[in-house]
Amino acid sequence: MELNKKPLRIRELVAIIFMLVGLKGGDTTPALFADKAQNAIWMVPIISFLFLLGPFLVLMFLLKKYEKYNLVELIFHLIGKKAGSLLALLLFISGFIAMFTDMRNVMEEINYLYFPNSPTLVLYVLFLGICLLVAHKGFETIGSLAWALNPIIVVTIIAVVVVDLKDAVLLRIFPIFGPGFGTILFEGISKSGAFLEIFLITIAYTAFHQTKYFRGGIYLGGSLSGILIISFYLIYSLLFDYNSINNVAFLYQESTEVISLGHFFTNISTLFMIGWMFSNFLRFIIFLYLLCWIFGAIFEIKRFEGLLLPLGFIAMILSLIPPSFVVNEMFLRERSLQIMTPLFFLFPFLLWGASYWKDRKI
Known part of the structure; x- marks a missing residue:
């Protein structure tokens, strides 16, 4: 895809990263x-x-060094078309698996919590239809929409935090390392692929007025997203005790229901549904568009927007295969993240080595 005017700036990228990563x-x-x-x-x-910080900074260094290339073009330039196609395809497959497993989880939440009497397939079709409708408008429109809706979502987040802190208990943070530091270290490393989108967004590196806007946006958006995620997870620790937190499937939704605002507002979770729904629609719109962009770059399909419908449909079908939320989340998603993590950790260093070798040959 060629962006002739390239109107995207830092604020749109910050909003996109916030939707894609921060709202995890x-x-x-x-x-x-x-x-x-x-x-x-x-x-x-x-x-x-x-x-992930080390490999991410290495990737950003290479993108700055070879400033005219995006993620796939950089891979092709450094390791060649054949090996590059294989690596880029592995990154695409990893992102695609992450997308359809996430899609199943979100649809389970929507179906179970908000529309329990609606057929799951109907909800899927409506969800995918809205995502495709917006995604077809292009990356500029997606970025502008993310920025426009960002205030609604930020207000929702602030409201949730304020409400949750009323029922937070500081002592619930103990024991500080939970089941043990070794377990925490293993979980943090083995499942760091949960945040792989920060690497995939680099396919849009050249889609800005200047590449410095992309670098500024991704550093700012990534930092804010990290702070938001850690803050939310800390609040969950303060709301739920040691023995019950691992038995709650939808921690965000549950955190809005554990308290009430007086005697008349007892079911306040509905007030937060709008912001949550907006954010999930936008997240999958962005995710699907980026994956189609990567696939199009691999196979040199310039008008890759035509891939949105088939890839979206395939993702929907695959997400329906796991028989339950537990199988999808605790088996398929967990195993896939453990496989993806080494790939996203190692490939920037592979590119770095290829770049060093190219410089020596010159």
């Missing part, structure tokens, strides 16, 4: 971490971010 504080990811980490889940993303 409100999906089922904390439940995945809490299964083993229990009340120390707030420490798991810290370890994950530190583990």
